[in-house]
Amino acid sequence: MPKAPYRVCILNRRFYRNIGSNANQTRLLAAGGRPWRECAIVGTKMSERIYNFSAGPATMPTEMLERAKAEFLSVRGSGMSVMEISHRSKLFDEILEKAEKGIRAALKVPNNYRVLFIQGGATLQFSMIPMNLLSPDNSADHIVTGHWGALAVEEASCIGDINVVYSGGENGFSDVPKQGEVRFSQNASYVHYTSNETVDGVQFDYALDAGALPVVCDMSSDILSRPIDVEKYALIYAGAQKNLGPSGVVVVVIREDLLDWAPRRLPKQLTYKAYADNVSMPNTPNTWAIYLLGLMCDWLEEQGGTEGIEKVNREKARLMYEAIDKSDGFYKGRAKRSARSLMNVTFSLPTPELDAKFVEEGEKNGFSGLKGHRSTGGIRASIYNAFPLKGVELFVDFMAEFERKNG
Numbered sequence: 001m002p003k004a005p006y007r008v009c010i011l012n013r014r015f016y017r018n019i020g021s022n023a024n025q026t027r028l029l030a031a032g033g034r035p036w037r038e039c040a041i042v043g044t045k046m047s048e049r050i051y052n053f054s055a056g057p058a059t060m061p062t063e064m065l066e067r068a069k070a071e072f073l074s075v076r077g078s079g080m081s082v083m084e085i086s087h088r089s090k091l092f093d094e095i096l097e098k099a100e101k102g103i104r105a106a107l108k109v110p111n112n113y114r115v116l117f118i119q120g121g122a123t124l125q126f127s128m129i130p131m132n133l134l135s136p137d138n139s140a141d142h143i144v145t146g147h148w149g150a151l152a153v154e155e156a157s158c159i160g161d162i163n164v165v166y167s168g169g170e171n172g173f174s175d176v177p178k179q180g181e182v183r184f185s186q187n188a189s190y191v192h193y194t195s196n197e198t199v200d201g202v203q204f205d206y207a208l209d210a211g212a213l214p215v216v217c218d219m220s221s222d223i224l225s226r227p228i229d230v231e232k233y234a235l236i237y238a239g240a241q242k243n244l245g246p247s248g249v250v251v252v253v254i255r256e257d258l259l260d261w262a263p264r265r266l267p268k269q270l271t272y273k274a275y276a277d278n279v280s281m282p283n284t285p286n287t288w289a290i291y292l293l294g295l296m297c298d299w300l301e302e303q304g305g306t307e308g309i310e311k312v313n314r315e316k317a318r319l320m321y322e323a324i325d326k327s328d329g330f331y332k333g334r335a336k337r338s339a340r341s342l343m344n345v346t347f348s349l350p351t352p353e354l355d356a357k358f359v360e361e362g363e364k365n366g367f368s369g370l371k372g373h374r375s376t377g378g379i380r381a382s383i384y385n386a387f388p389l390k391g392v393e394l395f396v397d398f399m400a401e402f403e404r405k406n407g
């Protein structure tokens, strides 16, 4: 019997409910009775879930959410939700310690670095970093390769002198500098860059070497997506809502000697030292987010850690960019090939109207969150750690079909 072609079912919520527990079958009869070999629904647990390409908050592993669900009313058999227990309790100490250990293990954090959980988003880090590390006699060197790097400059400039030593603005933020291409200032307190620009879809594929200058890196959208050498950085920070879990907590990995750099008159709550001295709890932390972050680290370990997940991430990105490249210009990638992000694939169709139609039809086919950032337009498909390979395989089929009908 000839195999039925791969197709992506048009899904709507009523349809999911109708097929109910059969949602895990790979061969489904669509409404018209035509056989499908594959469908955007995979597995019973996914029966209420679709493929979510959102840039953040982003998709999380279903298994991890199931685990959180199972413990929602009674975390670790305590009879209380994690959101109901005191952050000063032994139970929460254990939860926080687990999250910290998870990050330490996943990133192989050396002993002379501290792992801190801070609120205020990665955006607060844009100013908290200069508040702590920028000496009034010096400037900070910033490399700007996209939207977030530009915002970092804007915020840091409220605190001190910022030197933009590289800006990709002229090339429409489609590229990143090569190693050694940027000249740094002699008197810089530190160098700041963004390893992956979430909006523009450009990523460094190397750790920036700034000689003797401390390197500070915003890894909000690619932390834990591949192995890194923490020792190449003085400070790494990342908002959690992509590869680390939910929004509401930022992970800061900071070399211990930097903890004493803050000026004496800086309010304690804005110093890294306050978080380091108080196990990330100078005030009430986001207990729920920290708990989920610990579960996310468990899940990552089950995927083989950053080494394991990198292989999957590379395969997902390869499939996506291949679909763009073989479309003969119907899909136009935004980033230069050498700077293409493994996490945020940005492209556009021949007209804004087709972009909109693509997003709309994608949604109908079970692919959500494809609309590009408001500042760039086009399409953005974010394929963070938790985005399944299967979803990408189905999506590239959808791309080919859309091109066939509209190209």
Ligand SMILES: Cc1ncc(COP(=O)(O)O)c(C=O)c1O
Residues within 6 Å of the ligand: 055, 056, 120, 121, 122, 123, 124, 148, 194, 196, 197, 198, 199, 218, 219, 220, 221, 239, 240
């Ligand atoms: C690279 C990068 N930096 C900073 C931010 C800002 O994060 P937040 O909204 O948590 O402040 C984002 C958010 O998407 C980001 O992608």
